Each structure stands twice: as structure tokens, then as C-alpha cells.
Amino acid sequence: MKQKVVVTGMGVISPLGNSIQEFETALKAGTSGIRRITLFDLTGFEVTIAGEVKDFDPSRWIDKKDARKMARFTQFAVAAAKDALEQAGLVEVAENRRHRLLSDPEQTGIVLGNGIGGFEVVTESFHKLFDHGPRRMLPLTVPLMIGNEAAGNLSIIFGSKGPAFTQVTACASGTDALGQALDLIRSGRCAVVLAGGTEACIVPFAIGGFQMLKALSTKRNHEPEKASRPFDADRDGFVLGEGAGILVLESEAHALRRGASILAEFAGYGASADAYHITAPAPSGEGGGRAIALALKDADLAPEAVQYYNAHGTSTEINDPVETKMVKYAFGDHAYKLKVSSIKSMTGHCIAGSGGFEAIASILAIRGGFYPPTINLDKPDPACDLDYVPNTVQYGPIDAAVSGSLGFGGHNAAVVFKKYPMP
Secondary structure (H helix, E strand, O other): OOOOEEEEEEEEEEOOEOOHHHHHHHHHHOOOOOEEOOOOOOOOOOOOEEEOOOOOOHHHOOOHHHHOOOOHHHHHHHHHHHHHHHHHOOEEEOOOOOEEEOOOHHHEEEEEEOOOOOHHHHHHHHHHHHHHOHHHOOOOHHHHHOOOHHHHHHHHHHOOOOOEEEEOEOEOHHHHHHHHHHHHHHOOOOOEEEEEEEEOOOOHHHHHHHHHOOOEOOOOOOOHHHOOOOOEOOOOOEOEEOEEEEEEEEEHHHHHHOOOOOOEEEEEEEEEEOOOOOOOOOOOOHHHHHHHHHHHHHOOOOHHHOOEEEOOOOOOOOHHHHHHHHHHHHHHHHHHHOEEEOOHHHHOEOOHHHHHHHHHHHHHHHHHOEEOOEOOOOOEOOOOOOEOOEOOOEEOOOOEEEEEEEEOOOEEEEEEEEOOOOO
16 A cells, blocks of 8 residues: 655745745736846847746855855755745754754655756856856856755755755656655655755856747747736747745655644656657647546546646647647546646746646645636637636635646656645
């Protein structure tokens, strides 16, 4: 019999706010976090908008000396993880801002999704290399830029000594990290795992690269809040975002022994590969649909038991109709009774961070009995014919929710969360 896994803490650093309360309030209000880019000079760029994290002062969560040794994506992860651990009641902070983990360090693991690493560090170091030579490069270039350093820093700061992994499956990384964490707990290798995704790639190199792919929205630079419009006929590409969403996962037995407040059950995970194309999903939707079906099977849930699907929903011409097919593949006729929405309409596409955000949004939806809206859905694409909760939050009981993610390379992942009985 599978060991039950539960969620006991959540933390978020996002374009919609830097706390769970701010994030939930913005989701319900249908607030867009997309604005004109402020992180670099936009001269020569066709794309000028993104979902930046705002008012982020790492010293609120991290010692200033330590923060200087971290890339932005790592700072996001540490901040979100600290908030998640505090909500779970699993960390103490001493006067010197050192952290003491309140679980067995050897039974506490970390699995983070990250797609790109410290891109701002790479950008700065390349400039110094090309303009002034190697002796002017940042001394910590390599440890700051590599994608595993967020997980490594979490382990160091919080003192966890179990596995510390980094999952890299492009835009599915955060969701796959959650699935890998689920398996670590079920197998008995860990009792507690910090898991989710983090990303900080609003830099010239990334914006330029996606711009050359013709993947980003360019039509609404003058009205950025309206640029991300999943499932809308007038969409013209995704909007890049950044941030981190981290969850504390535990075996149910461990959580109950210590009297933890349980937020939700993490019931299932499924993954698949399209074996089709390096950037486009398979047109049939079978690959992603199979990942959802596998997650439902893992959760021992019939499709009809799910009320909400949190979509990958990128606002691209190709993704949205294919994801609609995915949902129909996995849920059959029940697809037309589901509420489906994309919070990327508000956050933008935060690559690995999105998997963490969207898992948290799904849990908040279950606990609060609300369906986050898909904003800017003014003229539905005829190929997208499900109920996407257009523009305004809706309310209703949710017993189970599925969150799906798709990544370049044909990576598909889905996770299932269930309402946990309140005492």
C-alpha cells in the first residue's frame, strides 16, 4: 500500500506577490503581474514586458553576506523555502539568522526544478570576459550560475542532509521535481522533502533567445497586463516570468506524529515524453494526456472525481489547442464538466517556477473553494472549447485538482492534490 504524502507548508516569490496571502489575493482578484521590464536596458528589443518579481529584498529572508553569494534564482528559492518551512513549523531561526531544522536532517531531502540557472551571472561574466579578459570575470561565476546551486544552498542553510536533487525538464521541471519528491517519501528514503521550482531568467540573453524563436508576445507592449491571454483567439505568444514556488511535503505518518497542520494530500504524479519535436507538443495531445491519466491512476482517482485542472496554458498558438486535446484525452466527456484555468495569464510563464506556483494555486483553490480565472479571455479560440473560467474568479467545492506542465523536448508532467479531511 502506498504511503500517503501530505503538504504542510508553502512559500512563494512571484510576480503576484512575495507571500502566500498576497499570491492568493491576486489570484482571486484576477490581477496581472506583468509590466514593462525594469531589470535591463530594453534598447533594440522587440519584447519589452515580463512578469518580474517586485519589491524583493533578499535580506528579509537571507543574511546579506550569504545573499551576495547566490544568483537571483537561488535567492528566490531560499526565501520561498524559508516561508514554507515556517508555515510547516519545521524551522527555528536563531538571533544570528542561522536556521535549525526541526526534522531529522538525514531524513529531510530537497528536489528543486530549474530550467536555466543563474542567467544574469552568465550574462555579466560573458561581458567581462569578452570586454576585459578572463581575469575580470566574477570569481564565483561557476557556483553562482549552475542550476543545482539552489538545492545546494537550501541544504547548507537549513542543514538538511538527505538527497538534494535538481530536476531539469525545461518548463516541466517544477512539476517533475514535485513528482520525484513524492517518490522519495513513498519509498521511505525521506520523511520530509522541500520541493518545487525556481527561475530567474528575465535577462537580455533569454528575452532575445525567446524573441528569436517568435515565442513571446509582442503585440501588447503598450498594455502589458493584457498580453498573456491563454485560450484567447487573439493571443500572440507567452510572456516570460520569474519566481519560486516551494512546498513542504511529508509522509502523513510523520506529519501526524508531530501534530502538523495538513494543507492537502499530494495524491499522484504522472510523466511522459512526446518523442515528437524539440519545441512543439505532439499535435494529438496524447503525450500530455497520458501524463495526466498516469497521475490519476497513481492517485487512484477516477477522472470524474476531479473538479479543477490547472492548465499549463502558455498563451501560444500551438500549446493551447493541444492542451485542450490533452484534457479531453485524459478526462473524456468529463472534460466539459471541469473548470480549467491558466494562472500564467496573471504570472506569465515562469519556466521551472511555474510548476511550483501552479501546485500552490491548486492547493489554495481546494482549500478556499475557488477557481482562479484565466484573465484576458475575451474571444475564445474555437479550438479551445472547455470552461476556462474566463476573467472572473468562480467559487465552488473542490475535492481534487490536477496541475499539468509541458516542457521543450516533449516533457509532460502532472500532479494531483486532494482535499485533506479537516479535524
